[in-house]
Amino acid sequence: MNRKKITYQSDLLGEEYTVFHHESGLPIYVFPKQMSTSYALLATNFGAVDHALDAAGQLKLPDGVAHFLEHKLFFNEDGTDSFERFSALGADANAYTSHTRTVYLFSCTDHFAEALAELIDFVTHPYFTEESVAKEQGIIEEEIRMCLDNPYDRCYYNMLEGLYANHPVKTDICGSVASISAITPKILYDTHSTYYRLSNMALVVCGDVNAEEVLEIANAHLPQAAEQGKVPRRLVEEPATAHRATVTEEGHVAKPIFSIGVKDVHIPDDPEERLKRDAAMAILNEMLFSEAGELYNKLYGSGMISPELSADYVLTRDFGFLQIAGESEEPERVMDEIWQYFEKLHREGFSTEDFERCKRIEYAEYIKSFDSTEEIANTLLSFVFEGVELFSYADVILGIQPEDVAALLSKLFDPACRTLSVIYPDS
Amino acid sequence: MNPIALPIGRHSRLIYINTERFKSELLAVSFTAPLMLETAQHNAMVMALTRRGTAGYPSLALLNRRLDEMYSTAISSSNRRTGDMQTLGFAADFLGARYVGGGLGLLPEVTKMLAELLCKPLLDETGCFTASFVESEKQNLRDAIRSAIHNPKAYASIACRKLLCAGEPYALSLIGSEDTIENLTPATLAARYHQLTESVAPVFSYVGCTPAAEVAALLEAYFGDFGGTPAPYTAHVHGGSGLAEKVEEMPLLQGKLSLGFRTDVSLSHPLAPAMLYLNEIFGGSPASKLFLNVRERMSLCYHCSSSLDLYKGILFANSGMKVENRAVVEEAMLQQLADIKAGRISDTELLAARRAIEHSYRQSGDNPGVLARFYTGRILAGNEETMAEWQARLARVTLSDIVEAAAHVSHRATFFLKGTKEGEEDEEE
Numbered sequence: 001m002n003r004k005k006i007t008y009q010s011d012l013l014g015e016e017y018t019v020f021h022h023e024s025g026l027p028i029y030v031f032p033k034q035m036s037t038s039y040a041l042l043a044t045n046f047g048a049v050d051h052a053l054d055a056a057g058q059l060k061l062p063d064g065v066a067h068f069l070e071h072k073l074f075f076n077e078d079g080t081d082s083f084e085r086f087s088a089l090g091a092d093a094n095a096y097t098s099h100t101r102t103v104y105l106f107s108c109t110d111h112f113a114e115a116l117a118e119l120i121d122f123v124t125h126p127y128f129t130e131e132s133v134a135k136e137q138g139i140i141e142e143e144i145r146m147c148l149d150n151p152y153d154r155c156y157y158n159m160l161e162g163l164y165a166n167h168p169v170k171t172d173i174c175g176s177v178a179s180i181s182a183i184t185p186k187i188l189y190d191t192h193s194t195y196y197r198l199s200n201m202a203l204v205v206c207g208d209v210n211a212e213e214v215l216e217i218a219n220a221h222l223p224q225a226a227e228q229g230k231v232p233r234r235l236v237e238e239p240a241t242a243h244r245a246t247v248t249e250e251g252h253v254a255k256p257i258f259s260i261g262v263k264d265v266h267i268p269d270d271p272e273e274r275l276k277r278d279a280a281m282a283i284l285n286e287m288l289f290s291e292a293g294e295l296y297n298k299l300y301g302s303g304m305i306s307p308e309l310s311a312d313y314v315l316t317r318d319f320g321f322l323q324i325a326g327e328s329e330e331p332e333r334v335m336d337e338i339w340q341y342f343e344k345l346h347r348e349g350f351s352t353e354d355f356e357r358c359k360r361i362e363y364a365e366y367i368k369s370f371d372s373t374e375e376i377a378n379t380l381l382s383f384v385f386e387g388v389e390l391f392s393y394a395d396v397i398l399g400i401q402p403e404d405v406a407a408l409l410s411k412l413f414d415p416a417c418r419t420l421s422v423i424y425p426d427s
Numbered sequence: 428m429n430p431i432a433l434p435i436g437r438h439s440r441l442i443y444i445n446t447e448r449f450k451s452e453l454l455a456v457s458f459t460a461p462l463m464l465e466t467a468q469h470n471a472m473v474m475a476l477t478r479r480g481t482a483g484y485p486s487l488a489l490l491n492r493r494l495d496e497m498y499s500t501a502i503s504s505s506n507r508r509t510g511d512m513q514t515l516g517f518a519a520d521f522l523g524a525r526y527v528g529g530g531l532g533l534l535p536e537v538t539k540m541l542a543e544l545l546c547k548p549l550l551d552e553t554g555c556f557t558a559s560f561v562e563s564e565k566q567n568l569r570d571a572i573r574s575a576i577h578n579p580k581a582y583a584s585i586a587c588r589k590l591l592c593a594g595e596p597y598a599l600s601l602i603g604s605e606d607t608i609e610n611l612t613p614a615t616l617a618a619r620y621h622q623l624t625e626s627v628a629p630v631f632s633y634v635g636c637t638p639a640a641e642v643a644a645l646l647e648a649y650f651g652d653f654g655g656t657p658a659p660y661t662a663h664v665h666g667g668s669g670l671a672e673k674v675e676e677m678p679l680l681q682g683k684l685s686l687g688f689r690t691d692v693s694l695s696h697p698l699a700p701a702m703l704y705l706n707e708i709f710g711g712s713p714a715s716k717l718f719l720n721v722r723e724r725m726s727l728c729y730h731c732s733s734s735l736d737l738y739k740g741i742l743f744a745n746s747g748m749k750v751e752n753r754a755v756v757e758e759a760m761l762q763q764l765a766d767i768k769a770g771r772i773s774d775t776e777l778l779a780a781r782r783a784i785e786h787s788y789r790q791s792g793d794n795p796g797v798l799a800r801f802y803t804g805r806i807l808a809g810n811e812e813t814m815a816e817w818q819a820r821l822a823r824v825t826l827s828d829i830v831e832a833a834a835h836v837s838h839r840a841t842f843f844l845k846g847t848k849e850g851e852e853d854e855e856e
Contacts, residue, residue: 013450035448037790081723087714088775090782094713109789110782138726145680146729146747148850151577252678254573292491300487303563306570327570357492361499364522368499371449372793426678 005211010391013370017380017390018211022218025199025226029384030214031206031376038112038207039373041105042123045202045231045385046195048173049099049319053194055232061191062182063168064140064175067097069126069188071136073104077127082118091115099169100316101385107374112209113217120203120221126192128185137180144174151251151423152325158247159259159323162419165243167236169319198222200231202384206373235318240265241416251423255306258331260338263417264313264320271387274315279362279396280404281313281322281412286358287350287405288341289324295341304334317386322412331422342413350409355402363397429813430802431639435631435646438654442632442802443639444795452523452635453795454537454642456545457516457803458627459509461658462596467513468568468603469619472611474504474515475564476556477620482547494540497533498522502540509807510662510693510738511596516629516803517544518796523635534637535645542649548620555613556620565608572605576677580730583683583844584745590671591687591840595663597739625655630803634795660809664693664740671840679846682750684757685743687840688764692832693740694810700821701828702742705836706735707780708772708829709764710744714779716763717744725759727752738808742836750846761838768833770826777826788818 009016017031048066053059074082074095086093091108093115104123108115147153160170174180205214242263251257268274289296289311299305306327313322328334369375383390433441460470484490494500500521507514519541524532549557575582585600592598629650633642666689692702710717710733717731731746744764748756766772791797791814801814 035793037793081719083713084719084775084779087712087779087783090779090786092712092783092786107786107790109786135723135726139722139729142681142727142748143729145749145850146580149579149679149681149846252576254576255570257577290491290495292488292495294488297486297488301563303566307567327574357495361495364498364526367526368451368520368522371451 008389008391010394012394013367013391015370020211020215022198022222023224023226024222025197026218026222027202027384028214028218029202029204029380030209030211031204031380032209033206033373033376034208035373036109036208037107037373038109038205038209039105039107039377040116040119040203040205041103041377041381042119042203043101043103043201043381043385044196045100045200046102047098047100048171049168050195050234051168052232052234053190055234057234061187062175063171063179064173065183065187065191066102067174068136068140068180068183069191070095070097070102070104071140072128072133072188073123073126075127075132076122077125082122085118086115089115089118097173099173103381112207113213116205116214116217117221120218124196124222126189128188130185133183133185133188137183140174140180141177144172144177144180147172147174151253151257154249154251155257155259155325155421155423156323158249159261159419159421162244162247162421163242163261163263163321164319165239167238167319195231197227197229197231199226202381204377204381204384206377206380242419244419247419247421249423250426253423253425255327256329256331256425257327257423258325258334259421260324260335261419261421262322262412264315264322264412265417266411267315267318267320274386275388275393275396276400276404277408278313278315279393280400280408281315282362283355283358283400284405284408285311285313286361287354290358295338299334299337304328304330304337331420335420339413339415342409346409349406350402352402355405359397359400363394366393366397429815433639433643435643436651436653438656439629439631439646439650440806441643441646442630442799442806443642444632444634444798445636445639446634447636448793449635449795450523450526451520451795452532452534452637453518453520453633453799454534454541455516455518455632455799455803456541456629457505457514457807458629458654459512459514459657459660459807460623460627461661462508462511462513462599462601464599466619467599467601468607469611469616470513470515470623471506471602472564472568472616473620473623474506475567476560476616477544477548478502478504479560479564480549480557481543482549483543485549497536497540498527500533500537500540502544506601508597508601508739509804510660512660512807513601514807517541518799524637531637531641534635534642538645538649545624546649546653550617551613555617558613561611561613561616565611568602569605569608571602572600579677579679579681579683579844580745580747583685583842584743586673586675586844587685587687587743587840587842590673590842591689591741592666593671597663624653626657627654628657629654630806632799632803634799660807662693662739662808665691666839670838673841674843674845676845676847678848679844680848680850681747681846682753683745683747683844684753685745685842686757686760686838687842688742688744688836689839690740690742690832690835692835694737694805694808696740698828698832698835699737700817701824701832702735702737703784703821704780704824704829705767705832706733706742707783708776709733709767711735712779712783714776714783716766716776717760720763721746721756721759725756727756731756731760738804753843757841764833764836768830768836770830772826772829784821788814788821
């Protein structure tokens with residue numbers, strides 16, 4: 001039934017996992033872990049940025065369709081809701097849609113086999129009616145309004161609109177009230193048949209499970225032949241600079257909320273190179289923005305920012321950006337201070353001691369992430385969809401040299417690639 | 428994974444949970460003080476100032492740098508309610524000994540760092556906190572109080588809690604209000620630091636595989652003299668009568684509704700396990716009545732759920748909806764509770780609740796923080812029940828117990844945050 005398997009081991013972590021390539025085209029990852037909670041996720045490499053049913057972009061999808069489909073798949077032909085079925089098994093089910101993927105998941109401490117069968121069944125058996133789609137529109141409309149009332153969400157999406165002229169990453173994952181009103185059962189069926197091909201998906205299981213049991217369930221609930229056809233990947237022409245330098249809006253906030261976006265326009269095609277860039281960026285982020293660092297302490301110590309300052313880097317196959325977010329009465333001054341600090345580091349160099357400290361942090365965080373079946377499964381999925389191997393990351397971190405970080409510093413922080421998004425208090 | 432309790436010094440104790448399951452270890456300390464208007468804000472500030480710098484690490488940068496050197500040890504502080512008490516503390520999450528050269532690993536350094544935070548505050552020659560740090564933390568506190576409006580859902584819940592428990596400590600903010608910030612001075616804060624640390628009985632919790640005697644010896648060395656005689660635990664469980672209602676306007680697209688209920692059933696009550704079931708069936712999960720009937724069938728809201736505080740014996744139900752749908756959503760939410768009171772609970776709902784509760788306690792063994800919080804919270808509330816005993820009580824809950832528990836639930840507060848904004852989204856329709 002299962003063509004081949006590969007097992008990956010880590011002596012450092014004392015862990016291993018195996019990937020099985022199922023006849024249906026679905027790769028199945030089993031990560032045994034002696035914990036009470038087993039965690040499984042079935043995901044498609046399809047998210048809010050996938051905007052069309054064809055590579056040419058002629059058959060355009062309404063904004064928010066990936067997220068709408070995620071909601072609607074829980075509805076079954078017999079009128080039941082899969083949430084209820086999971087609950088009857090004592091399993092805790094959920095789902096989420098990101099810019100690049102849609103993930104269905106459950107955790108359980110009992111009845112694993114039945115819950116896994118339910119996960120595979122409901123995700124692979126779509127059933128939509130005019131009535132159920134109309135009902136879901138009401139629920140998602142309220143989700144959209146809730147997000148529009150959230151100033152942090154507004155600030156984030158405004159930043160993306162500032163960074164990107166064309167790329168659909170700038171579009172709200174939920175879509176808009178207007179765009180979701182155009183969603184029909186046919187659109188959902190077409191989207192499912194295009195993007196939920198099993199070869200475009202992955203099943204990841206982590207917990208006190210054995211691979212034989214997982215494969216037996218997969219064999220019983222998946223087709224035995226691979227589906228034909230390729231998933232369309234539409235390439236979008238995107239300028240190499242930020243679309244707008246600033247995006248501001250007023251909102252019901254007590255203090256200005258800011259998000260500084262930096263568009264990464266040097267995205268390696270090779271997944272291994274992307275992983276290396278991601279690791280180097282994680283170390284650089286720690287060096288630049290950690291609460292132990294010079295910059296943070298200058299900004300915080302002078303009262304220029306509130307204590308929470310975050311810096312998150314996102315890198316995918318066709319877009320990448322850094323988001324620096326916080327609260328300040330003077331967002332523009334904060335941005336100037338940050339860039340002055342970059343220039344200083346670029347000019348004078350950074351200390352090796354600082355670099356080694358931050359590398360050690362990234363290494364420790366990686367090891368600690370293997371204490372939770374949920375975290376392991378989600379991280380493994382990210383690596384799978386990015387086309388890289390999970391355990392290789394330890395060596396990638398250890399292999400990062402100061403010059404890798406210096407190279408990032410010199411290329412990434414071009415002022416032409418940045419956007420300042422601010423939500424100011426209502427006037 | 429049964430915990431062992433060991434005395435530390437004259438006033439503290441250690442809850443020791445032995446496990447080799449995790450790559451990281453946890454060492455936490457918690458203590459309670461009465462939640463009072465006069466001290467809550469000072470207590471919050473004292474915790475913030477100790478995390479800002481210590482005698483040994485006199486700046487945030489130096490303190491954090493040391494933590495980074497300890498393989499990115501993370502120390503978080505907490506400030507929460509346990510009944511009508513204010514529970515404060517620190518928790519350190521650090522890499523296990525086998526990844527940092529064996530022996531006791533980072534534990535001695537982590538213990539020492541917790542002692543730095545709690546026992547060696549950065550005080551000047553006059554015995555006061557550093558003035559510049561105090562001013563900076565006052566501004567942070569002011570910002571934190573003002574930023575409550577950034578999260579409308581939480582804002583509505585907090586406003587409902589104030590209505591529900593008006594006049595009780597539980598209604599007080601854990602960080603105080605803006606109009607008392609100017610009462611905070613380096614001298615009053617230093618005085619509060621001494622009063623606080625001399626009148627608490629800390630509960631330490633450790634989750635990891637270092638032998639208990641070694642952990643206890645380390646804590647004894649650093650905290651043997653720490654603490655004092657604490658104020659007794661209190662939780663006013665029996666509330667007043669009547670229904671308190673309030674509406675506030677805010678420029679939002681949605682309205683946020685928060686309903687508050689008194690139950691008169693707290694942790695030590697025989698019906699406490701049944702109340703947990705009630706919450707689960709009412710709005711605690713995607714299989715609950717609020718989720719399936721109000722969200723899924725009526726499709727008028729995205730979030731609709733309930734939450735229970737068993738220390739205080741109160742229940743909340745929250746939702747967000749178009750302002751014009753408030754009445755119909757509120758009626759439907761209350762109807763779900765009425766159905767439970769009338770015993771209209773299906774076998775499926777009861778089974779789902781039972782399994783969800785079993786699952787939540789079984790999986791707690793996979794999370795050191797959850798394990799530690801379970802025992803610490805109970806001990807601080809004077810409840811010595813083990814998780815196994817609590818699970819056994821939960822397993823015995825019947826449908827009639829849940830209906831009996833439901834008879835204790837009374838609707839006592841309604842808060843509505845009325846959105847006044849006409850959004851572009853609505854105009855497009």
